[in-house]
Amino acid sequence: MDIATSPLPDPSLPAWTREEFEARLRDKGQSYHIHHPFNVRMNAGGCSPDELRCWVANRFYYQICIPRKDAAIIANMPDRAQRRQWVERILDHDGYGDHEGDRAGGIEAWTHLGEAVGIPRAELWSLQRVVPGVRFACDAYVNFASRAPWQEAVCSSLTEMFAPQIHKDRLATWPTHYPWIDAEGLSYFRTRIPLATRDVDHGLRVTLQHFTTRAAQQRALDILQFKLSVLWSMLDAVEKACHEH
Numbered sequence: 223m224d225i226a227t228s229p230l231p232d233p234s235l236p237a238w239t240r241e242e243f244e245a246r247l248r249d250k251g252q253s254y255h256i257h258h259p260f261n262v263r264m265n266a267g268g269c270s271p272d273e274l275r276c277w278v279a280n281r282f283y284y285q286i287c288i289p290r291k292d293a294a295i296i297a298n299m300p301d302r303a304q305r306r307q308w309v310e311r312i313l314d315h316d317g318y319g320d321h322e323g324d325r326a327g328g329i330e331a332w333t334h335l336g337e338a339v340g341i342p343r344a345e346l347w348s349l350q351r352v353v354p355g356v357r358f359a360c361d362a363y364v365n366f367a368s369r370a371p372w373q374e375a376v377c378s379s380l381t382e383m384f385a386p387q388i389h390k391d392r393l394a395t396w397p398t399h400y401p402w403i404d405a406e407g408l409s410y411f412r413t414r415i416p417l418a419t420r421d422v423d424h425g426l427r428v429t430l431q432h433f434t435t436r437a438a439q440q441r442a443l444d445i446l447q448f449k450l451s452v453l454w455s456m457l458d459a460v461e462k463a464c465h466e467h
């Protein structure tokens with residue numbers, strides 16, 4: 223399974239400089255799901271409690287896919303130093319040590335978000351509310367990351383360049399628009415801001431170092447576009463499903 227790629231550029235074209243290449247990666251932020259109509263409506267207070275519950279229950283599937291995706295990447299990483307950095311991402315979601323409190327991990331924090339919006343733990347973990355379009359998008363991401371060369375899978379995680387802003391938006395708007403949600407339930411968004419920044423530092427270093435010809439750089443942009451489409455199509459599916467309830 224491969225992603226749709228742009229036609230190969232003229233091989234005589236020179237590679238972009240690292241600065242230009244990074245600027246083009248960041249420019250892809252225009253397609254980030256922060257601009258999706260459902261996300262705009264959600265952060266403007268336009269979602270009913272049922273629609274929020276629909277979004278939280280469906281995004282839970284994405285959250286539990288992330289550590290499996292990262293484990294698949296580690297399996298393809300020959301270099302111990304790279305694995306030592308990447309394994310942090312699995313622990314961020316699955317937790318570590320006694321898995322209590324701050325060490326419980328992001329999947330546990332998302333479970334608290336679920337309870338805060340009115341979804342009991344068992345119902346969230348049953349995945350009953352996850353719609354086909356969300357499953358397909360998340361599964362496509364995990365499958366890509368497990369089959370692609372590890373540097374390409376690293377590149378696909380760079381949608382997190384744009385993630386700190388979307389977490390900050392939720393923290394800035396939900397307490398006003400959705401005062402019925404216990405503030406503790408939003409702790410996942412708070413924890414992700416520094417972690418996303420740490421992830422992107424590593425992911426960008428690998429990407430700028432690995433994709434060095436013009437054709438490879440174009441491939442990196444196509445990979446990022448694929449992942450942006452994973453996130454965008456998840457919200458398409460959620461918007462359709464939530465609207466029906």
Ligand code: AHQ
Binds near residue numbers: 378379381384388
């Ligand atoms: O909570 C998110 C998260 O842990 C990750 C990991 C990273 C990846 O490896 O692809 N992407 C990602 C994202 C998270 N939250 C999303 C959101 O909208 O809350 C954004 C998403 C991303 O930007 O890829």
